[in-house]
Amino acid sequence: MLKRAKTWGPGVLLLAPTIILVGVFVYWLIIENFRVSLTNQHTAKPSNKYVGFENYTNLLADPNFQHSLWNLLILTIVFLGGTLIFGFLWAWILEQPAKGEGFFRSVYLFPMSVSFIASGVVWRWLLSSLQTSQPGGERTTGLNRLLDSVGLGALQNDWWSNPTWGIAAIAVPAIWQLSGYVMALFLAGFRGIPDELREAARIDGCTEWKLYRHVIFPQLSPVMLSAVIIIGHMSLKLFDLIRAIVPDANTYDVQVPATMMWVKYIGSDYADAAAIGTILLVLVALVVIPYLWYTSRAEKR
Amino acid sequence: MKSDSKRTTKRRINRTLKYALLIFFVIIVLLPAYVLFITSFKGTADADPSRAWYLPQVWETGGWVKAWTTLAPSLGRTVLLVVPSAIVSAFLGSINGYVLSKWKFPGANIVFTLILFGMFIPYQAVMIPLTQLVSNLGVPQGVPSLMLLHIVYGLPICTLIFRNYYATVPDELIEAARMDGAGILRTYGSVILPVSMPGFVVVLIWQFTSAWNDYLFAAFFSSGRNGPVTIALSFLAGGQLTDYAASMAGALIASVPTLIVYILLGKYFVGGLMSGSVKG
Numbered sequence: 001m002l003k004r005a006k007t008w009g010p011g012v013l014l015l016a017p018t019i020i021l022v023g024v025f026v027y028w029l030i031i032e033n034f035r036v037s038l039t040n041q042h043t044a045k046p047s048n049k050y051v052g053f054e055n056y057t058n059l060l061a062d063p064n065f066q067h068s069l070w071n072l073l074i075l076t077i078v079f080l081g082g083t084l085i086f087g088f089l090w091a092w093i094l095e096q097p098a099k100g101e102g103f104f105r106s107v108y109l110f111p112m113s114v115s116f117i118a119s120g121v122v123w124r125w126l127l128s129s130l131q132t133s134q135p136g137g138e139r140t141t142g143l144n145r146l147l148d149s150v151g152l153g154a155l156q157n158d159w160w161s162n163p164t165w166g167i168a169a170i171a172v173p174a175i176w177q178l179s180g181y182v183m184a185l186f187l188a189g190f191r192g193i194p195d196e197l198r199e200a201a202r203i204d205g206c207t208e209w210k211l212y213r214h215v216i217f218p219q220l221s222p223v224m225l226s227a228v229i230i231i232g233h234m235s236l237k238l239f240d241l242i243r244a245i246v247p248d249a250n251t252y253d254v255q256v257p258a259t260m261m262w263v264k265y266i267g268s269d270y271a272d273a274a275a276i277g278t279i280l281l282v283l284v285a286l287v288v289i290p291y292l293w294y295t296s297r298a299e300k301r
Numbered sequence: 302m303k304s305d306s307k308r309t310t311k312r313r314i315n316r317t318l319k320y321a322l323l324i325f326f327v328i329i330v331l332l333p334a335y336v337l338f339i340t341s342f343k344g345t346a347d348a349d350p351s352r353a354w355y356l357p358q359v360w361e362t363g364g365w366v367k368a369w370t371t372l373a374p375s376l377g378r379t380v381l382l383v384v385p386s387a388i389v390s391a392f393l394g395s396i397n398g399y400v401l402s403k404w405k406f407p408g409a410n411i412v413f414t415l416i417l418f419g420m421f422i423p424y425q426a427v428m429i430p431l432t433q434l435v436s437n438l439g440v441p442q443g444v445p446s447l448m449l450l451h452i453v454y455g456l457p458i459c460t461l462i463f464r465n466y467y468a469t470v471p472d473e474l475i476e477a478a479r480m481d482g483a484g485i486l487r488t489y490g491s492v493i494l495p496v497s498m499p500g501f502v503v504v505l506i507w508q509f510t511s512a513w514n515d516y517l518f519a520a521f522f523s524s525g526r527n528g529p530v531t532i533a534l535s536f537l538a539g540g541q542l543t544d545y546a547a548s549m550a551g552a553l554i555a556s557v558p559t560l561i562v563y564i565l566l567g568k569y570f571v572g573g574l575m576s577g578s579v580k581g
Contacts, residue, residue, distance in 0.1 A: 008406035008407070010404070010484065010486075011400040011404035011405075011406050011409075012400075012406055014396050014397075014399075014400050014404075014485065014486075015396075015400050015412070017393065018393060018397050018416065018456050021453050021456060022415070022416050022453075022457070024434075025419075025427070025431070025434075025453045025454070026418070026419040026422060026427065027415075029427035029430045029431055029434065032430035032434075033426055033428075033429055036429055036430060093319055093322060094323075098319070100323075106564075106567060107327050107330055107331065108326065108327075108330055109563075110560070110563060111330065113510060113556075113559045113560055113562065113563035113570065114514070114556045114559060114560070115513070115514030115515075115516065115555065115556065115559070116514070116516065117514070117516050117531040117534055117535055117552075117555070118531075118534060118552040118553075119333065119552070120538075121337070121538045121548050121549060121551070121552040122333045122336050122337045124538070125336065125340070125545060125549075126333060126336065138351065139350050140350055141350045141353045142353070145350060145351070146354055149354065173333075176330065176333065184574060184575065185575070188575060233421055233423075236423060237424070237425070237517075239516070239517055240517060240520075243516070243520075244535060257425075258423070261425050261428070262520070265428070270429050273428070273429050274429040274430075276425065277423070277425040277426040277427070277428060278426055280425050281422060281423055281425075281426035284421055284426075288418070288421040289418075292414050292418060296410060296414050
């Protein structure tokens with residue numbers, strides 16, 4: 001480590017552009033956004049009249065916004081649960097070197113390289129809510145058509161057009177897209193466990209289950225934490241996938257804060273849009289700040 | 302002996318089960334790609350939804366032609382936007398990573414964590430004043446403003462990736478250069494930059510892919526006329542009456558660049574993904 005004081009100056013100078021840019025574009029704008037959220041600027045006309053937390057209390061009392069928070073909760077639970085289950089399962093199967101491992105890994109990971117907008121095009125078609133038994137059912141496409149033709153017609157459903165659980169259908173493409181990423185994280189975790197550790201446990205007479213319970217799972221928990229943080233904060237921000245699957249941004253069934261913020265922005269309701277932004281920031285900060293604190297502590301050790 | 306053969310049988314069953322499972326998941330994962338591909342080649346003759354899952358009766362390229370003519374201008378814009386912004390943010394990230402790992406000043410770790418937080422913020426939380434700021438700065442909508450935003454908001458992850466990468470470069474090398482009287486920039490140029498290639502590959506791929514796939518900033522800072530490919534695609538695929546062949550061909554066209562990157566440079570692509578998980 002280079003520690004002489006006169007060496008600090010040039011480093012700070014080189015970092016200055018980034019410090020200024022991040023200072024302005026992240027921190028100053030967060031404050032500015034908060035300020036706008038306290039005004040009554042509900043039209044395109046600028047207004048600096050402060051109304052305190054009125055926008056927040058109105059939003060939280062608005063059934064539409066409450067529903068968007070409910071949707072966000074369901075989306076996050078299903079999205080997180082799904083990616084963790086598939087990600088872990090795939091990593092677990094591929095953990096022992098196997099023939100064709102590279103191929104399977106590549107296939108599972110490939111959806112990640114595609115944009116939500118592009119994948120939304122096909123998922124919109126796959127998750128078409130029309131069912132074969134309904135009027136106009138001959139126009140059914142997607143998974144409902146597939147289920148019908150393989151004799152599982154009873155499993156057909158509304159997918160995203162259900163006001164309570166429809167949002168879970170939006171998690172399906174999200175899981176499709178990001179399970180491979182979680183798999184890659186878990187694979188790195190598995191590979192980081194020294195073989196000697198397993199051997200030692202086996203020699204000590206550990207059953208396979210005990211081996212996992214006491215040796216492997218604890219070693220994987222930092223990876224798991226990373227996955228939860230990354231998928232969780234992606235879920236809170238998820239916007240493009242919903243926009244791509246559901247043409248009308250104002251659709252109540254799949255409304256989340258991020259899409260509602262867009263609708264408010266389009267309607268020039270800047271104060272409400274800013275308030276929703278701040279609420280999202282608080283939600284993200286609640287998980288991310290402890291995590292950043294934890295990792296920077298762990299690094300020092 | 303008997304138990305041995307029993308064990309082999311068990312192992313064989315396990316292995317068969319394992320591959321069956323792996324192949325089953327491959328089919329599931331590739332199913333959407335299959336739909337995209339076959340539907341993009343369908344003409345009106347195959348428009349009947351009862352044939353939705355079957356191969357086209359006649360392979361037609363009308364959808365591809367329509368998608369290409371609609372997307373072509375936006376593809377050019379996207380390249381123009383994504384390549385320079387990836388290069389600039391990678392370069393700044395490299396300098397930052399270098400300072401934050403090799404020329405630490407008091408409080409460097411706090412500064413680093415503060416920069417890193419910018420990676421996690423929901424951009425919705427800055428979007429309203431950001432639109433104001435960008436228009437006050439006089440940056441035109443479309444390519445110029447999106448370029449600026451991808452550079453600025455790419456800084457945290459680029460810094461993170463390079464900081465982790467340079468942590469693997471021995472401090473002794475820096476010390477030696479300093480002993481020879483090299484300053485911070487000379488050391489960067491003569492010691493750090495020459496070994497930075499792998500870091501740059503990872504960062505460039507990451508920035509290229511995320512800027513190419515971006516829709517949020519594109520939606521707020523461009524319109525169809527000057528928008529990147531994600532915007533053009535959402536127009537092509539949006540609306541109630543969708544031309545499925547054209548929109549699916551469009552989705553494939555819009556995905557080709559990132560897919561090529563993934564197929565050719567998969568190792569580095571994964572490297573970028575892993576760096577996104579902070580501990581790397």
